[in-house]
Structures are given as C-alpha cells and as structure tokens.
Amino acid sequence: xxxxxxxxxxxxxxxxxxxxxxxxxxxxxxxxxxxxxxxxxxxxxxxxxxxxxxxxxxxxxxxxxxxxxxxxxxxxxxxxxxxxxxxxxxxxxxxxxxxxxxxxxxxxxxxxxxxxxxxxxxxxxxxxxxx
Numbered sequence: 001x002x003x004x005x006x007x008x009x010x011x012x013x014x015x016x017x018x019x020x021x022x023x024x025x026x027x028x029x030x031x032x033x034x035x036x037x038x039x040x041x042x043x044x045x046x047x048x049x050x051x052x053x054x055x056x057x058x059x060x061x062x063x064x065x066x067x068x069x070x071x072x073x074x075x076x077x078x079x080x081x082x083x084x085x086x087x088x089x090x091x092x093x094x095x096x097x098x099x100x101x102x103x104x105x106x107x108x109x110x111x112x113x114x115x116x117x118x119x120x121x122x123x124x125x126x127x128x129x130x131x
Contacts, residue, residue: 004028007118013043021055028062090122102126 001020005012008030019025051057081087094102094114102111107126115124 002026013045016043016045016051019055019057022057023055024058024060026060026062092120092122092124093127094124096121101130103130104128 001023003015003019003023003025005015005025005027006029008027012027012030016025045051052059078087082089092114094100094107094111097110097114097119099110102108102114102125105126105128111124111126114120
C-alpha cells in the first residue's frame with residue numbers, strides 16, 4: 001500500500017501503524033508543526049528501524065522545491081489529467097465557515113486558520129475579488 005501523509009504528528013504515527021508489509025509512506029507535511037514555535041517534532045514510534053526493516057517498509061520525505069526541474073515535463077501532464085477528470089480537485093472557498101467565503105486579501109489569515117484547524121474540505125483558496 002501507499003500512504004500519502006500530509007498532517008504529521010499523531011496522524012503520522014497512527015497511519016504508520018497501518019502501513020502494510022512492503023508499504024511506502026510519503027511524508028509531505030506536518031500541519032500541527034506549522035503552528036508552533038518548536039518546529040517539526042520527532043515521531044514517537046517504538047523500534048522504528050526494526051519495523052521498517054522487518055516489514056520491508058519505506059518512508060520518503062517530499063518537498064516540491066526539490067523537483068522544480070521537473071515542472072516543465074509534468075505540469076502539462078497534470079493539467080491534462082485534471083481536464084480529463086482522471087484527477088478530481090476539491091477547492092474550499094470557506095463556504096462552510098461561519099463568516100462565509102474567503103474573498104479579498106484581508107481574508108488570508110482567516111483562511112489559514114481554517115486550514116490549520118483542519119476544517120477544510122480540499123485546497124483552501126482565497127478569492128482576490130468576488131466574481
């Protein structure tokens with residue numbers, strides 16, 4: 001199996017316990033750690049090395065900035081997959097928030113809070129102006 005892990009903290013630890021033999025977990029974020037002054041926390045997984053070895057499991061860190069050289073090749077492919085609905089995107093404009101949609105640059109802080117509180121359903125987007 002493949003786990004695409006974006007939350008970190010307790011969620012990372014819980015997902016790791018469900019990683020199958022020969023499974024791979026790709027770590028792309030740690031949302032709780034973005035809101036603290038401490039930074040990224042070490043995972044509290046007993047015998048991590050032993051679990052990786054005996055389960056033939058792998059953990060891979062990923063950050064987009066290390067792949068800028070691949071953008072020209074893969075961005076057009078990604079756009080085509082979205083256009084053909086092979087990938088379905090979810091956009092959260094804040095419609096479910098108490099104060100309504102995120103419209104205008106002054107709403108960026110509120111949108112970020114929405115994201116860090118885990119209330120979003122998809123990618124949080126702030127509209128620059130109402131259309």
